[in-house]
Amino acid sequence: SQTIHQWPATLVQPVGSPLSLECTVEGTSNPNLYWYRQAAGRGLQLLFYSVGIGQISSEVPQNLSASRPQDRQFILSSKKLLLSDSGFYLCAWSGTAAYLHFGNGTRLTVT
Amino acid sequence: GENVEQHPSTLSVQEGDSAVIKCTYSDSASNYFPWYKQELGKRPQLIIDIRSNVGEKKDQRIAVTLNKTAKHFSLHITETQPEDSAVYFCAATRGSQGNLIFGKGTKLSVKP
Numbered sequence: 001s002q003t004i005h006q007w008p009a010t011l012v013q014p015v016g017s018p019l020s021l022e023c024t025v026e027g028t029s030n031p032n033l034y035w036y037r038q039a040a041g042r043g044l045q046l047l048f049y050s051v052g053i054g055q056i057s058s059e060v061p062q063n064l065s066a067s068r069p070q071d072r073q074f075i076l077s078s079k080k081l082l083l084s085d086s087g088f089y090l091c092a093w094s095g096t097a098a099y100l101h102f103g104n105g106t107r108l109t110v111t
Numbered sequence: 112g113e114n115v116e117q118h119p120s121t122l123s124v125q126e127g128d129s130a131v132i133k134c135t136y137s138d139s140a141s142n143y144f145p146w147y148k149q150e151l152g153k154r155p156q157l158i159i160d161i162r163s164n165v166g167e168k169k170d171q172r173i174a175v176t177l178n179k180t181a182k183h184f185s186l187h188i189t190e191t192q193p194e195d196s197a198v199y200f201c202a203a204t205r206g207s208q209g210n211l212i213f214g215k216g217t218k219l220s221v222k223p
Contacts, residue, residue, distance in 0.1 A: 034210070043215040044155070044200060090154060098143040098204055100211060102154040 002027035006091045006103030013110055019064075019078040021106050023091030026072065031093040033074040034100065035066055038088040050074060086110045113138040113205050117214025125222050130191050132217045134201035135183040141203040144177060144184045145211070149198045158199075159186070191221045 006023045013019060025031050035047040046059045048066035056066050063082060067075045074091060091103040114137045124130050136144075145160035161168045161175045161184065168175050172191075177184040184203075188195055198218050202211040 044213040046210060046213075049210055098208075098211065099145045099157050099160055100155075102156070104154050107152075 002093075002095075002101065004091065004093055004101055004103045006106060008106060009104065010107045011109070013081050013108065015083055015110055016080050019076070019081050019085070019108070021076040021089055021091075021108075023074045023076075023103055024072055025074075025093045028072070028093070028095055030071060031095055033068060033072075034092040034094070035074065035076045036090040036092060036102075038090065038105075040087070044090070048076070081110045083110050113141075113203075113212050115201060115203050115212045115214045117201050117217060119217060120215065121218045121220070123220045123222065124191050126191060126193060128191055130186075130188045130195070130219055130221075132186045132199055132201070132219070133183060134185070134203075134214050135181075136203040136212075137182065138203065138206060138212075139182065140206045141182075142207045143204045143211075144175070145202050146175060146186050147200045147202070147213075149200065149216075151197075155200060188219075191219075193221050193223050195219060196221045 003026045032051050034049045036044045037047055038044055050056050050068045053068055064078050086109050089106045092100040094100050117134045142163035146158050147155035148158045149155040159170050159173050159175050161177050172189045174187040198216045200216045201214040205212055
């Protein structure tokens with residue numbers, strides 16, 4: 001069966017520090033991969049998606065970036081965090097069916 | 112651009128009552144409409160979905176209806192229970208094969 005792993009679960013980082021969140025999927029090949037952000041009490045904002053290794057599409061301009069170095073690995077990064085980057089970050093994957101399978105999320109607090 | 116509107120943003124019902132959440136979409140090519148439930152601090156989880164060739168789908172106490180002409184779909188929960196309390200998100204595909212566009216969510220509270 002397919003599983004998605006996302007870490008860390010929680011993270012507290014100072015403003016201006018770098019960020020790296022990692023997500024891996026097991027049990028499937030060539031998944032579509034996604035990074036979403038959810039601000040407190042708000043909806044799901046799509047940040048990046050990828051249909052293959054090295055293929056990244058950005059939905060919103062920001063100081064975040066994403067990379068897909070391997071088929072089932074998706075990384076969200078920032079060189080310098082802003083206060084507004086605080087939120088709940090969710091990695092997700094989809095296969096031939098359209099529905100998304102979400103990871104457990106990372107709660108990021110930028111102080 | 113493509114948009115999904117969801118109403119209401121909050122909904123409070125008594126245990127045993129029914130709850131209805133409605134969504135409208137703008138892209139007439141959308142063909143897949145899932146609903147997700149997100150409990151506090153947890154990940155969204157798929158609870159039911161419907162494709163554009165179907166008008167209604169039921170799964171025990173949960174049902175979804177789709178009106179393609181009007182471009183709206185609804186989630187119906189009957190005999191609500193306290194454990195139904197959560198935030199519910201609707202979504203629609205961007206075009207026939209694109210990414211999901213989510214509504215802003217409905218916080219459902221079921222009072223015992």
